[in-house]
Amino acid sequence: MRSASASRATKETQIDIEMTLDGSGTTDCNTGLPFFDHMLDQLGRHGGFDLVVHAKGDLEIDAHHTVEDTGILLGEVFKQALGDKIGVRRFASNSVPLDEALIDVALDLSGRPYMHYDVEFPGEVILGQPPFDPQLSEEFWRAFITSAGITIHIVSARGKNSHHLVEATFKSVARALRDAVAITGGGLPSTKGKL
Secondary structure: OOEEEEEEEOOOEEEEEEEEOOOOOOEEEEOOOHHHHHHHHHHHHHHOOEEEEEEEEOOOOOOHHHHHHHHHHHHHHHHHHHOOOOOEOOEEEEEEEEOOEEEEEEEEOOOOOEEEEEOOOOOOOEOOOOOEOOOHHHHHHHHHHHHHOOEEEEEEEEOOOHHHHHHHHHHHHHHHHHHHHOEOOOOOOOOOOOO
């Protein structure tokens, strides 16, 4: 079982994460941001990862610290759980629709963090208590990708509803990660001999 756990404590957040890559999609996410919890649940379920995320942040200021710090720690835990990457598929791409929204994702478990993010939102916050600013999804992915050492391209083919765009992004990344971490061989998929 490829799994890892870690904690992160700052003056702004306290976060605990457990992740099993070869799981069944069981999740337990509580960040104080119900919509963000729903997106983390999508990541675990559609990625086939068992995922526990418990976070307490300074939500009285705003949600930015909680979302970004969760991305940082989740990336670290993902990288640790992935281990030496022996036998992984490495590359994956996926397109996921959600009603009028369509998100395309391509990624590489390269060890080199890079993100191209081309998703524009109509501007409205996503209702809930508290509301969720959809622009925070970019901050989450940047933090996750940087910590995990992944190259990723996330592009909106179309979409008008912010909720649909964010959710399709989480689902598409989840499915691409699921494919990329799959064990398909016995060697390291790199001519460099290292990822």
